[in-house]
Amino acid sequence: MKKVAWVTDSSAVLDEELKNHPHVYVLPVHLIINGQAFLDGIHLTTEDIARSMDNGETLSSSQPSVGDFKELYDRLAEEYDMIFSIHLSSALSGTYSSSVQAGKMVDIPVFSVDSSYLSYPLTLLLKRAIKLWDHFHEPEIVIQSIHAIKSKLKVFVWIGSLQQLHKSGRLSASKYLLGSLMKIKPIVTFEEGKLEIKTKVRTWKQATEKIESYLEESLASGEIEELFLLYGRDQSQTTEWVDMVKAKSADKVSTYPLGTALVLHAGTGTVGIGWLEK
Structure with a gap:
């Protein structure tokens, strides 16, 4: 059986099931406060962002780079046989595009999926994808099923x-x-x-x-x-x-x-x- 790594970005809200999953990896979104960059979930929490808003500071965000993805994928290639990478909507961020580009640069199959959502809806789709893989072990079935679930x-x-x-x-x-x-x-x-x-x-x-x-x-x-x-x-x-x-x-x-x-x-x-x- 092929060993699969699951990758998402920090716009997803992981529940305890996914936080404790040994094969789930999260690439942090870059958060920018008054021109200084931080990593979501590593350097800053939602409460930190809330305090910055209360203080009137200037906030923005930027997606993980192609290089961020490639570095992670190269590392995962040493342990896994394939990668499913599920990310926030491509209409809202270039994160999915970065995953696709990085996937072409590494020596491991990478199946990038545009969730069309973010926050918990993205998490829900990730959880469903993992269960689908555990049942069918077919990448095409997982991807097609996720797109069907999105419509519901x-x-x-x-x-x-x-x-x-x-x-x-x-x-x-x-x-x-x-x-x-x-x-x-x-x-x-x-x-x-x-x-x-x-x-x-x-x-x-x-x-x-x-x-x-x-x-x-x-x-x-x-x-x-x-x-x-x-x-x-x-x-x-x-x-x-x-x-x-x-x-x-x-x-x-x-x-x-x-x-x-x-x-x-x-x-x-x-x-x-x-x-x-x-």
């Missing part, structure tokens, strides 16, 4: 800070000004890997009502296999949505941090919800 994921994120989205370069000045003047915060979703505005709301109550309607729509069309909530700074941010979800469905609800990369761009007040349809 529904993820909605209520943006906590238009200011942070603007400062990080993900929102134009005109849209930021208009949104700020009208006190609008969008709910965004993922469409073909891109963040697209689903709707615009002014209050938390309106956001909750919209999310509830999206959940009801999915429940009406079929069963939900897994449901999760995402928080920026504190798990208590999800309490109201947890109660709403439990009132709609008896399924277990899991909560996870958004992760440093998403908090950096969207702010600590950001809250997300997602589910995998059967």
